[in-house]
Amino acid sequence: MITDIITIIQDYWLLLLIGQYPNGPLGGLVNTLILSALSISLAFPISILFALARLSKWRLLRWPVTALVYVTRGVPLLMLVLWSYFLVPLLTGADVPSFLTMLTTLVIYQGAFLSEVVRGGILTLGHGQMEAAKALGHSYLGAMRFIILPQALYNMIPSIISTFVSTIKDTTIGYVINVPDLTFAASQVNNQLLTQPFQVFLILALVYYVICWSLTQVANVIERRITRRRAGVARAAAATLAPSKILSEQP
């Protein structure tokens, strides 16, 4: 079993890594990572806009975005992928590569999910920050730009990394519209070998596991660091207010 797996990796590592490239489109693991990275970096600004719209006092801004977020969260990603597969070529009138279709879907889908993360981050900051910023002469947008968002986004870094992990996992759904990613490459390998499907799909699962697990660990480390920094800030603030109380708490 293990020798089978090693042989498959020795024979097909390049296909799994970059797909048919340079004799065909770029694919494999590299394409999966490019697709995920592009999706998350495009979804990120959109999610901030969505979050601000959902927190806006104007109904015309709030309601459509809220509806969009609810629909995106209530419908399977696979269904949205099929929608894009059908609609994007219709709207652009061109033959769109499946990579772009998947990218469009992921940007909207992850944008909606991330917007909830960003919204949560803004809401947990409390009203005081916005009021203080306004008292200092900031406008609403200025306060958002310089006071609220930097704090909210900093606190949200672990959640953003988790969203990145789920984006990597979600790219696999591109399989149904033949996006040439890692899953697609693995099924190509499987079609060539025919006799060892378990070994091939086990390799596939392990590769995803290693990548997603490592990123999750990074998120955990950053989360601990943020918690510690926050605790440090709180302790320092408390120390200036009531030094005796803090001293008595130390072991």
Added chain:
Amino acid sequence: MSGFDLSAILKDPAYVGMLLHGVEMTFVIFAGSWLLAMTLAITLLSIRFSPFRLGEYFVSAYVSYHRNVPTLVQLMLWYFGIFTLMPDGLTSWLSAHNAETIFAIVGLGLCQAAYFSEDLRSGLRSVSSGQMEAAKALGHGYLSAMRFVILPQGVRNALPPIINHSVSLFKNSSLAIIIGAPELTHAVKEIENLSFRTFEIYVIGTVLYLFFSLLIMGAGAYLSLRADPVQRARA
């Protein structure tokens, strides 16, 4: 092809029958994998809380694998991989009994168990340790303190994430299409191929998914409200 016309699909008894069957199978997969996931999650949690160190490692490995490997890949590994390694008798029995649906239930259920067990664990952990001490001071044994004091609060805390993950499980049942299970997305694709009314059938499929997702969310919100004695007294 003429303009947007839902009735072209909704008035055809054959298409309506396919849709209904799709909805039914989606719910079979959802209910089956939900039950499997919850049973496994409680088992995993019991192993984790048992005094054996090895059990703890096993459970964290289980959870880690199922959370870090895409669900689609897990389903592929089950259906295209593990299925082929099974003994002949079992393979032919499964093939005769809708293997696609069975593997969808098993794959999704095993994956979801990891999420449910983490939800339950963090729900239980958020009950402060003082509760157990207080219960013991009042004369409860460990089991009875668990039964009357810790579990009711812990499960209530775990309800919101469990509801969220139940909705994801419902949506993830659509992934079963890649192993050929005859669920709702499968029915939508089939009707699309037969009727060429892509736009209409996607609207119908999307509305159906959205309707049931919101229904599950609503039922969950109602349940959380009912489970909270403070909220219930207020209502």
